[in-house]
Amino acid sequence: GDMIEIGSYIMERLVQLGCTKMFGVPGDFNLGFLDYIEDHPLIDWVGSCNELNAAYAADGYARVNDGSIGALTTTFGVGELSAINGIAGAFSEHVPVLHIVGVPSTSQQKNKPMLHHTLGDGRYDAYFKAAQQFTIAQASIDSKETAGAVIDRVLTECVVMARPVYLMLPTDLVSERIPAKRLKTPLNRTPPENDPDVEAFVLDEIVKLVEEAQGDAVILIDACAIRHSVKEEVKELFKRTGFPVYSAPMGKTAVDETEDRYGGIYVGSISHPDIKEKVESANLIISVGALKSDFNTGNFTYHIPIGRTIELHSDHTRVQFAGFPGIGMKRLLPKLTSRLHPFKEGAIKLDVPKFGLSVPQDNSDVITHEYFWPRVGEFFRPKDVIVAETGTSSFGILDVKLPSGAVFVSQILWGSIGWTVGSTLGAAMAAKERGLGRTILFIGDGSMQLTVQELSVMMHHNLKPIIFLLNNSGYTIERYIHGMKRKYNDITNWKWTHLLNTLGGEEGKTCQSYTVNNRDELSRLLDDATFASTGKIQLVEVMMPQEDAPRALKVQTELTGKSNRYAVTQWT
Amino acid sequence: GDMIEIGSYIMERLVQLGCTKMFGVPGDFNLGFLDYIEDHPLIDWVGSCNELNAAYAADGYARVNDGSIGALTTTFGVGELSAINGIAGAFSEHVPVLHIVGVPSTSQQKNKPMLHHTLGDGRYDAYFKAAQQFTIAQASIDSKETAGAVIDRVLTECVVMARPVYLMLPTDLVSERIPAKRLKTPLNRTPPENDPDVEAFVLDEIVKLVEEAQGDAVILIDACAIRHSVKEEVKELFKRTGFPVYSAPMGKTAVDETEDRYGGIYVGSISHPDIKEKVESANLIISVGALKSDFNTGNFTYHIPIGRTIELHSDHTRVQFAGFPGIGMKRLLPKLTSRLHPFKEGAIKLDVPKFGLSVPQDNSDVITHEYFWPRVGEFFRPKDVIVAETGTSSFGILDVKLPSGAVFVSQILWGSIGWTVGSTLGAAMAAKERGLGRTILFIGDGSMQLTVQELSVMMHHNLKPIIFLLNNSGYTIERYIHGMKRKYNDITNWKWTHLLNTLGGEEGKTCQSYTVNNRDELSRLLDDATFASTGKIQLVEVMMPQEDAPRALKVQTELTGKSNRYAVTQWT
Ligand SMILES: Cc1ncc(C[n+]2csc(CCOP(=O)(O)OP(=O)(O)O)c2C)c(N)n1
Ligand SMILES: Cc1ncc(C[n+]2csc(CCOP(=O)(O)OP(=O)(O)O)c2C)c(N)n1
Ligand SMILES: [Mg+2]
Numbered sequence A, B: 001g002d003m004i005e006i007g008s009y010i011m012e013r014l015v016q017l018g019c020t021k022m023f024g025v026p027g028d029f030n031l032g033f034l035d036y037i038e039d040h041p042l043i044d045w046v047g048s049c050n051e052l053n054a055a056y057a058a059d060g061y062a063r064v065n066d067g068s069i070g071a072l073t074t075t076f077g078v079g080e081l082s083a084i085n086g087i088a089g090a091f092s093e094h095v096p097v098l099h100i101v102g103v104p105s106t107s108q109q110k111n112k113p114m115l116h117h118t119l120g121d122g123r124y125d126a127y128f129k130a131a132q133q134f135t136i137a138q139a140s141i142d143s144k145e146t147a148g149a150v151i152d153r154v155l156t157e158c159v160v161m162a163r164p165v166y167l168m169l170p171t172d173l174v175s176e177r178i179p180a181k182r183l184k185t186p187l188n189r190t191p192p193e194n195d196p197d198v199e200a201f202v203l204d205e206i207v208k209l210v211e212e213a214q215g216d217a218v219i220l221i222d223a224c225a226i227r228h229s230v231k232e233e234v235k236e237l238f239k240r241t242g243f244p245v246y247s248a249p250m251g252k253t254a255v256d257e258t259e260d261r262y263g264g265i266y267v268g269s270i271s272h273p274d275i276k277e278k279v280e281s282a283n284l285i286i287s288v289g290a291l292k293s294d295f296n297t298g299n300f301t302y303h304i305p306i307g308r309t310i311e312l313h314s315d316h317t318r319v320q321f322a323g324f325p326g327i328g329m330k331r332l333l334p335k336l337t338s339r340l341h342p343f344k345e346g347a348i349k350l351d352v353p354k355f356g357l358s359v360p361q362d363n364s365d366v367i368t369h370e371y372f373w374p375r376v377g378e379f380f381r382p383k384d385v386i387v388a389e390t391g392t393s394s395f396g397i398l399d400v401k402l403p404s405g406a407v408f409v410s411q412i413l414w415g416s417i418g419w420t421v422g423s424t425l426g427a428a429m430a431a432k433e434r435g436l437g438r439t440i441l442f443i444g445d446g447s448m449q450l451t452v453q454e455l456s457v458m459m460h461h462n463l464k465p466i467i468f469l470l471n472n473s474g475y476t477i478e479r480y481i482h483g484m485k486r487k488y489n490d491i492t493n494w495k496w497t498h499l500l501n502t503l504g505g506e507e508g509k510t511c512q513s514y515t516v517n518n519r520d521e522l523s524r525l526l527d528d529a530t531f532a533s534t535g536k537i538q539l540v541e542v543m544m545p546q547e548d549a550p551r552a553l554k555v556q557t558e559l560t561g562k563s564n565r566y567a568v569t570q571w572t
C-alpha cells in the first residue's frame, strides 16, 4: 500500500540492508514493536537471556554478516543500560549495530511521570545522554511526519560509518502509519566520493614513494579493512602488485591466510622474529585500516618510522607526515592498484615467511598452549568461523594459520570478557545465512561465567557451535599481569559438562559435552568424524595448567615489565 | 603510622562506615587495588561472575546493612559500563553505593594512548560523562595531595544523600602514601540542621492541620523512610501518637507489619478495599519518604487531595500546597512526635484494618498465586530477609503480612529483572552481619535467566538462601501487559533443579533442589523442619500456571486498560 506502520517500516529497511535477525529482550515499552518483528516473514526474533548478551549477539552477527548491520531491541532504562557496554564495544571496534529502544509515549516524555524504569527525578533524557557517548548517531522518533527520515538517517550513518546508532521508539508511534514511498529508494551504503584533485595528488605521492622504495613495500592489513568492507579491494591490490601482505591481530582473516603472498601476523615486538624482520625492514609499509591499540601492536612496539608509512583509512589518508582528510580507502584502493600494478615484477621477488606452527613432538601429556593451538589448527576447515575470547585464547589463536575462507572474530581493542558467548550466537546465525562453515568458540573458564546463559539461546535456535572451554582454574591472563597466586584471580569451578544439559539441552540428543584431560584425549576427539561434523552443539572442557600461557602473552608480559611492578608499568 | 597508602585509606573509611564487603570483578586496571582488599583483615573481597551482578550485590548489601553503604570495584570501560544499569537502579531507588573504577594511570590519562578498553578515539572522559547521569557525585583521584579530601567528599555524599557515587582510581596512585590524619575524624553521616525558624513554622502549621482534622490523621510510610534512616523516628511517631500507619509497596517493612497500629499496604486503586477506604477517607495524611512511582501508587491512583497531605522528605517538607526546601525529616520527626503526642487519646480510637490473607480452602491442587502467597506467608519467621523480583513475585508478596523484624527487599521503581539474584547475594551477607534471619528469594523463571551465574558466588561464600523459582513458562507479567500468547514472551525451560549442582554445588551435600508440582508437595516441603532450617542453599522450582497472576497485578492490568490497546494505554 501507500502507507506503512512505523514498526513495519523499520523491518523493511532492515531487510533491504540484509539484516534478518533482531536480537533483544522484551520489556513493556517495546512489546508493541515486538509484534512487528514476530510477525515479519523475513525477520527472526532472537530473544536473548539478557540485554548485554543481546548487544554482543548483534555485534557478532554484524561482523560475520559482512556489509550488513546487526540490530537489537531493548526497553527503556533498565534494558538499554544493560546493553550499553556491548554498544560501546561495537563503537570501539567499528561494528555497525542498530540499537532500538522502546521508550515511553511522546506525551509521557513531555509530562515526565515517575514511571518505572525512570530515575525518579524526571530526567527522561539521561539515557539518551549516556548513549551519545557510545554511538555515532542518535535520534528519537517523535512524530510520524519525520519518522521515515529519522530512521533513514541513523541507518545510513550506521552502515556508512560502521558504528552503532541509537534510536528511541515511543510506544504510541509504533503503529502510526507513514508514507511507504521512501522505501523505494534504497539507503546509501557507500562512503562519499573523494575529491578528485586531492585523490590524484595522493595517488601520485604514493607512487613516488613506492618508486623511491624500489618496490620494496609490504601491505599491513588491519581491523578497519574488514569493517569498512575493503577486503576485496585489498585482495586485488596484493594480487595485482605482488606485494607481501601481513595482518595485525585485529585484521586476521581480512586476507585469506592460505594466500601465497601472506606472511602472517605482525604485532610489533611480539611478532615472530622473521615476520618482525620482514615488516620492519621493508622500505615502505602500506597500512590499510589500522587500529593501533596496545594489544594490536605488541604494546605500541611498531618499529616503523612514519617516514616509511602510508596509512589508508575509511575517511582519511596519511602519506608519511601529511594528512588528507576525506580521502577514503574504499574509492582510493582500486585506483592505487592500477597505479601500482607495474611494480609487480620486482615485488614478486620479495620473500614472504611461511606462516604457521607445527605441533610439538615432545613427550608431554599435558595440554599446554604450545601444544593446543597448533593441534586445533589441524582441526579447522575452510570457511569455519573462529571466535576467540579475550584471555589466553585471543593470544593463542594468533599464531594459528586459518584455512581458506575462514572468518576470525575477536574483540582485541575493547576486550570485554564474556563477549564471545553472545557474539558466537550472532556469528553462528550469520554464518548460516552466509553459507559459511562451522562456528567454533575458544573461551576461558573465567569469561564463560559472565554470559553463560546465552548457551541456552543457541540451543533454542538449534545452532551447533563447538565450544572449547579452556579450564585453567581462573583468570590466567590476569595472573600474568598481576597477582599470580592471588585469590581474586581464582574462580569457582563449575561442572562444565553439565551446562548444556542444564540450560535446556538433552545431553546425547541435542547436545554433547566432553572433558579432555590430556593430549591423547584431545587428539582423539579432534579426529572423531562425528565430533567434527557438529550434528549437535558441543562443549569441550579442555584441562590446562593454571599458569601456562601462549607465547605471545608471555612475551607481552615480559615486555611490559615484571608483573609485580604493577602501578609503574601498567601496559605502557 | 602517619602515612597510609591510598588503597588502604579507602579500606579504612569503609570499615568506619560499617561496610565490610567489596564486590566486583578483577581487571588489569584494578588488580593493584585488589591487593589492598584481599589483604585487609576486616574487608572481604567478593568476586562476582560479572559486573552487573556485582552492582546488584552492592545494592542489596547496602539495603540490608542499614545506615552503611555498599561498595564495588570494576575495571575501566568494559567493567564499569557493564555495571551501569545496577548503579542507575541504586540512584533511582536511593541506595548508597560506592563504585570504584580502576582506571589508567594519571600519565596515560594525559597522553591518551589507544589502550584496550578505550573507545579508540582518545575520549578518556566518556565513561565519566556517562556515570554523571547516574551518580550523585563523581571524582577522579588525580594526585596524592587531594586524594584524602576527594575520597571523603564522595563518601560523605554517598551516605548523606543515600545515592551512588563514582570514584576513579588510577593505577599509579593506589600505592601512593598520604597523611593518615584525616582518618581520625569520622565522616559526617547526618543531614544538615534545619533552619530553626522555618522548622518552627512548619511544626506549627502541621499541628494546626492535625487540630483541624480533629486528630483523624494517618501516616503513610514509603521507601525513603528506609533509605534515609528514619524508621525509628517514624516508629516513635505512631507509637506516641497512636495514628494508624500504612505503607506504600516500596515502604513495606519500614514499619513492623505485626504492629497494632499498622494497617497494611496502600497502593491507590489496587489497595484492598478496606485499606483504600481508611486511607482515602482520613482527614489528613502524613506521608513519610514518598516515592510516587507508577507501580508504587497503583498507577498514580492516590485519591488523596494535596490539601489533606503533609509530605516529609529527606531534604524538604510539603504542607498542603506549601513547599519548605531544606527542612528534612530526620530532624523534624522527633519534634513532630512531641507536638503530636497530645492527640493520642483521639487517634487511638481510629480503627485499623486487619492486614493479611488466609490460605484459601478450595479443593484445587494447582499452585495458584492466590494459594501460594498466603501459604508461604505461614513459612516466614521473624527477622527473615525476603527478596522479591519484579514480576508476579513483587506483586504477590505485597499482600502477605511479614513477621516481626522481617526485612523486605524489592526494586519497584527501577524494576530491572535479574536484580534480585545479585541483591540476594549482598542481602544475605548483610543479614549475617546484622544477625538477621534467613534470606528468602522469590523470582520468576524469566528473571533468573538474566543473572543466574551469581548463584555460584553465593555457594562460593557458603551462603544458604532459599530460592523459590516460580516456573510459569515465561514472562507472565509481560503477557498481562501485552502479547498473552506471543512467542517473545516464552523462554527456554531450564532444568532448574540441576542449576546449583552445575554451578559449583554438590547436590545433597552443599545444595539441595526441589520441584513442587502441587499444593500438597509445596505444603509438605514448607512444613519440613530440615528445609526450614536452611542447612544448605536450596532452590525450589514451583510449578505454576502460565496465565495465572496475583490479584494486584490483575487489577493493575484492568486499570490500565485492555492489554491489546497497547500504545494508547501504556501504563498511564
Ligand atoms: C567485562 C570485563 N570484566 C573484566 C575484565 C578483565 N579481564 C580480562 S581477561 C580476564 C580473565 C579471563 O579469564 P579466562 O576467561 O579464564 O581466560 P584465561 O584464563 O584463559 O586467560 C579478566 C577478568 C574484562 N576484560 N572485561
Ligand atoms: C533488565 C530488564 N529487562 C527487561 C525487563 C522487562 N520485564 C519486566 S518483567 C519481565 C518478565 C519477568 O518474567 P518472570 O521473571 O518469569 O516473572 P513472572 O513470569 O513471574 O511474571 C520482563 C522481561 C525488565 N524489567 N528489566
Ligand atoms: Mg581461565
Ligand SMILES: [Mg+2]
Residues within 6 Å of the ligand: B444, B445, B446, B447, B470, B471, B472, B473, B474, B475, B476
Ligand atoms: Mg515467569
